[in-house]
Amino acid sequence: MNKEETIKFLQDDRKELEKVLEELVPEDFVTFRVLGTWKIKDVIAHLSGWNNELKSSIDKLLNNEELWFVTESEDYFNKIQVMKRKSLTVEQVLEEWESSFRDLIEKIDNLTTEEWEYTSKFKWKSGEPVSIKSLFGYRKKGKGHEGYHALLIAEYFERDYCGCEIY
Numbered sequence: 001m002n003k004e005e006t007i008k009f010l011q012d013d014r015k016e017l018e019k020v021l022e023e024l025v026p027e028d029f030v031t032f033r034v035l036g037t038w039k040i041k042d043v044i045a046h047l048s049g050w051n052n053e054l055k056s057s058i059d060k061l062l063n064n065e066e067l068w069f070v071t072e073s074e075d076y077f078n079k080i081q082v083m084k085r086k087s088l089t090v091e092q093v094l095e096e097w098e099s100s101f102r103d104l105i106e107k108i109d110n111l112t113t114e115e116w117e118y119t120s121k122f123k124w125k126s127g128e129p130v131s132i133k134s135l136f137g138y139r140k141k142g143k144g145h146e147g148y149h150a151l152l153i154a155e156y157f158e159r160d161y162c163g164c165e166i167y
Contacts, residue, residue, distance in 0.1 A: 003116045006136050007108055013147035014101060017047075020150045023157075029090045034156040035149075041090050042082045043149050044097045049081025050145060051100035054135055055107045061132060062115060066122050070130055101146075108136075 001009065021040075029040040038046070057067050069077065085093055108116075111132065119131040128134065140148040 001133070001136075003108060003111060003113070006133070007105055009144060010101075010105065010108075010136065010146075013144035013150075016143070017146045017150035017153075020154050026090055029093075032156065034153050038082065040153060041085075041093050043153065044093050045082050045085035045088075046078050047146055047149065048085070048093065048097045048100045049077070051097070051104045053077070055100075055104045057135060058107055058111070058115075058132060061120055061122075061130065061135070062118060064120065067130065070122055070124055 024040065032039060034040055035043055060067060085096070116132055119129045122130040124130055124134065138145050141151060143151055
């Protein structure tokens with residue numbers, strides 16, 4: 001995908017999550033464990049952390065610095081991002097998420113074509129080269145990062161709370 005297509009994909013992916021979140025009341029964000037021990041607020045906190053990390057990773061990669069998540073597990077990072085935001089209100093977490101996404105899109109949009117096309121000497125675990133474009137190549141069930149979490153949250157609410165399908 002080119003830069004413009006990537007931005008559109010990320011924005012569409014985000015709209016999917018916004019649509020799911022619009023159906024919730026504030027208490028839902030801190031009540032339901034939708035992903036392991038994570039509540040919806042935790043998922044949003046996690047996404048804010050990743051938006052910020054990806055934004056800073058663009059500069060690191062352009063400076064030929066290896067990115068920690070290319071070779072290491074993201075589990076510790078994810079846990080830290082959620083814990084850093086535990087004392088924030090739902091509204092604060094949502095505001096940070098909005099801001100982090102806006103900043104990330106602006107960062108991508110301001111990249112030159114040469115920067116967008118940049119490929120480093122580093123390799124993903126798959127053996128593929130790490131490029132600026134590849135930072136935004138995450139797909140699961142055809143969704144990007146935020147869209148995948150939207151899918152997980154929506155699926156959670158499609159079941160009753162015992163884990164049984166609602167018909």
